[in-house]
Amino acid sequence: MTAPVTATVSRGRRTVLAAGVPAVLLAAAALFPLVFSSPLATTYGFDALIFVAAASAWNIFSGYSGYLSLGHAVFFGSGVYAVAIGARDWHLTGDAVFGLLPLAAAVAAVIAVPLGLVALRVRRHTFVVVTIAFFFIFQLMAFNFSFTGGTSGIDAPILNWSAATYNDPFYYLALVIAAAAVALSWLIRRSRFGLHLRAIRDDEDRARGLGVHAMRVKLAALVISALITGLAGGLWYYFIAAAHPQSAFDPLFDLSLALMGFFGGLGTVFGPALGALILEPAQQWLTVQFTNDYLSEILLGVLFLLVILFLPRGVLPTLGEWADRWRARSRGRPEAPADGAAVQPDRQPEGTAS
Amino acid sequence: MTAELRTEGIGKAFGGVQALDDCALTAAAGSITGLIGPNGSGKTTLFNIVTGYERPDAGEVYLAGQRITGASAQRVFGLGLARTFQLTRIFPRLTLLENMLVAAGGHAAGRRRAHELLEFTGIDGYAGALAGTLSYGQRKLLELATVLAAEPAVVLLDEPAGGVNPTLIQHLADRIRDLNAQGTTFLIVEHNMEFVMGLCHQVTVLDHGTVVAAGPPASIARDPRVLDAYLGTVPDTGLEDVGEPGDR
Numbered sequence: 001m002t003a004p005v006t007a008t009v010s011r012g013r014r015t016v017l018a019a020g021v022p023a024v025l026l027a028a029a030a031l032f033p034l035v036f037s038s039p040l041a042t043t044y045g046f047d048a049l050i051f052v053a054a055a056s057a058w059n060i061f062s063g064y065s066g067y068l069s070l071g072h073a074v075f076f077g078s079g080v081y082a083v084a085i086g087a088r089d090w091h092l093t094g095d096a097v098f099g100l101l102p103l104a105a106a107v108a109a110v111i112a113v114p115l116g117l118v119a120l121r122v123r124r125h126t127f128v129v130v131t132i133a134f135f136f137i138f139q140l141m142a143f144n145f146s147f148t149g150g151t152s153g154i155d156a157p158i159l160n161w162s163a164a165t166y167n168d169p170f171y172y173l174a175l176v177i178a179a180a181a182v183a184l185s186w187l188i189r190r191s192r193f194g195l196h197l198r199a200i201r202d203d204e205d206r207a208r209g210l211g212v213h214a215m216r217v218k219l220a221a222l223v224i225s226a227l228i229t230g231l232a233g234g235l236w237y238y239f240i241a242a243a244h245p246q247s248a249f250d251p252l253f254d255l256s257l258a259l260m261g262f263f264g265g266l267g268t269v270f271g272p273a274l275g276a277l278i279l280e281p282a283q284q285w286l287t288v289q290f291t292n293d294y295l296s297e298i299l300l301g302v303l304f305l306l307v308i309l310f311l312p313r314g315v316l317p318t319l320g321e322w323a324d325r326w327r328a329r330s331r332g333r334p335e336a337p338a339d340g341a342a343v344q345p346d347r348q349p350e351g352t353a354s
Numbered sequence: 355m356t357a358e359l360r361t362e363g364i365g366k367a368f369g370g371v372q373a374l375d376d377c378a379l380t381a382a383a384g385s386i387t388g389l390i391g392p393n394g395s396g397k398t399t400l401f402n403i404v405t406g407y408e409r410p411d412a413g414e415v416y417l418a419g420q421r422i423t424g425a426s427a428q429r430v431f432g433l434g435l436a437r438t439f440q441l442t443r444i445f446p447r448l449t450l451l452e453n454m455l456v457a458a459g460g461h462a463a464g465r466r467r468a469h470e471l472l473e474f475t476g477i478d479g480y481a482g483a484l485a486g487t488l489s490y491g492q493r494k495l496l497e498l499a500t501v502l503a504a505e506p507a508v509v510l511l512d513e514p515a516g517g518v519n520p521t522l523i524q525h526l527a528d529r530i531r532d533l534n535a536q537g538t539t540f541l542i543v544e545h546n547m548e549f550v551m552g553l554c555h556q557v558t559v560l561d562h563g564t565v566v567a568a569g570p571p572a573s574i575a576r577d578p579r580v581l582d583a584y585l586g587t588v589p590d591t592g593l594e595d596v597g598e599p600g601d602r
Contacts, residue, residue: 192460202445208427210457
């Protein structure tokens, strides 16, 4: 736990950092396709941004509320199939297909309501298991219904864009969605809604006893999270140009989001985005380097273990702690434990606490 | 703001164990009422039922004459009935101020109230610290402060003095008296008899899920049924207090 003294030391500088770093990153991201214009680079960039959006969306629900979802591929895949079926059945072609993106978001959000009403009745491990079950139900439905095209899936309408710049519109659309997801996450983190989510994470029953409408709050977070994830899925579909049950509803997608969240810092605003920016390109690169698919996954697993062992709270919170400690030391401040500065009248032994 | 809290004929069984049986209790408006009884007598279960964490099998709960039986925990809180827990419950990864704002509301008046209450309980020096860094006694104070944030008419305290040092117990009792003087009704479960007898206007004794005695502290202390319940002509059943919601 961070001691109170260090927690309050650097608020001013942190605000500057919190505003400056994202602005610089956003500018860098906007310039990226101009500097690295090869389709390979922009593909990497696009995939990373899709995961920035999805991991941030996942974090808005799972990171803030503490309800770990391993079923977000349900929303991603629903977004994929919503636009795929829409484009097919309404015979949309060319750029017009992008008009369907709001449909991807809406369908995922609508699906989140009944799922949430069922799954959010249980907590912790049980909740995780229920989300996994939902995931497999949706994958099975995609495999077996005729309107989803079954195993052969649905091909996307062809876009007559030049191959050299084909990726660029996708990249910028993904950037907009990713930036919006992070911004929304930041807004929620600062809001009363976000406070209620974090109170639920710490102690849901206590939160209810203090007037928090827990079900409403959790469900709203899930719907917002699903909406962004579905939107990302819809865009991804046009990029990949095909919807298949095993790629639209991919169990690795679920695991990746959780991994990115834990890696960067669960429940922090920028942690999951950072996790996505590092892990998604790393995974792509490893897959290309070692054509053996499993080797790259084993390496990622090793990386994850290292993170759990050495940075169990994620990169961002740990870095923040190091910075605080370093700053405290350079100012010659003692690292006062909470008890040290105790105000009157209470001096209970720490041992009795939690 | 003040209000009366009343239960009528509350019954609750867990499996084959009858935790509460025809339990009728009144905390008069503006009073400090103590609720005592041996472990397993049903005190915490009664709190859970009154505050919407459990549903009774039988009976009714009235707050200021209004029936609130079976209302959800958040609704009960909204109606002006707040509680603390036997095992102190705060939000460890929120700051003290954030803990307060969960209940106080985000508006300016809520913030002001939050700061006032931190000051009132004497832990305002930590407003920006994570609540998880507090000592046990400070957590008790924080929990009390959060409960007061929405200016409830009735406050239920579950063992506020348990595991707390004597100086702090005095501090707590003073705060409770201050609030009571402004009209807040208190219902307090406590094993510390000195605390109960010194603070409460009325004491209700619970044994095996039923009220066996009620009256002013002085007469309760002499009541043979109370001595019976505590010192035990009845053999110990070995039953502990039922847990609080979320423990399972």
